[in-house]
Amino acid sequence: MTPATAENTVKCVVWDLDDTLWDGTLLEGDELHVPDANRTLVRVLDEHGILQSVASRNEPGPVEDRLRGFGLDKYFLHPQVGWSAKSASLRTLLEVLNISADSVLFIDDSEFERAEVARELPEVRCVTREKLHELVAGGRVLPRQVTADAARRRDMYQAEDRRRGHEETFQGPAEEFLSSLGMTLRVRNATEGDLDRAAELTRRTHQLNTTGITFDRDELAELVRDPGHRVIVAELDDRFGTYGTIGLAVLSTGPEWTIRLLLMSCRVMGRNVGTALIAALARTAAAHGARTVAHFRPTDRNRQMLVTYRFAGFAVVSRSEDRVVLTMPEDRIPAVPGYVRLVTEDTATVLSCPTQEVTR
């Protein structure tokens, strides 16, 4: 058993059920009992953004009933209940949850099952529930800091599953699909609690990223405090739930507001909300009597963002080897697409307007 280090953080705990999550064996007709310590642990793991699932050799129907009866069903994503090998169940989970084997803890009372998984998936750490409790108590499982996005990670997975179901069955043109989502984009100044996620976004986002500048947490904290800068985050929700914090902008302010970095998580690819975020930034700048300037540094993957700037009304003012400078013409206020409701903190108003251009 390798200790959980920064490199192999636990992202998912997969529980066996009989004599592991609960005491007793379902198919033996035992009276089942979930120990309080397990119940608490499931909740604590969940609140810390660690995903949980089930790998159990059982009949799916009765398991579902019992989990619901215990009030625990909502905590487990894609429970794997059936008669296949546990390693096969784990492989399925790695794929549907899109996580790597070394980020998984598999909990089972049976030495045979643990050995089977360890043989087939050597990177998965296989332990008993007693060992799991010990690891958690020893500070080896829970992350030290929990971002807002981590705390609602399970919600986000579940929302994404429902959303994907809707997307796959939706018949009709793109604009109707986007309207059907009922999206709300919230744009606000970053606070302390946003900075870990914001720094992570600068490292991980390549495609929907205007300049590729990365910032660590401390640099962002400094910019948040600096009156000459703004760090702005965007969160997206739709009727299926939240996408979490999906957008980040870093601006220098003054007579001109310059968007040094604008990025959107690939989670919102195809949602076309970049335009709404740009509109929010340009409108906020205009409300402060400033015009908006934007920088763009081309890579082989981010042309999308140049298109977004250009279509929002930005004009190119200068171009060098590695940088394009664009400005929003004074008389132009970019429109917010009709299918997204924009809520901005700065003006505390809800901006929602038709897709035509609005001119002052």
Added chain:
Amino acid sequence: MTAQSTPTNEEIAAVVREFIARLSGHPDIEDDWPLISGGVLDSIAAVQMVDFVERTFHVEVADEDLELLNFDSVRGLAALVTRRVAA
């Protein structure tokens, strides 16, 4: 379409129309429909349009061409391609 002869604007428009119809899910797309400003397509579709145009007609779409007007209708896109093919 062959590479030897320069296609006419009508031929280009027909190819573009078919592509946009597929991309948008509107089989009866009209040449003047506002695609992006009207919300029929999103700006990611614009990048797909750029790729399509570059591959199909062997032309380069420059950053300067990334004007909304050039991508907001079948007519606009066909006109852009016609200009680039002739250039």
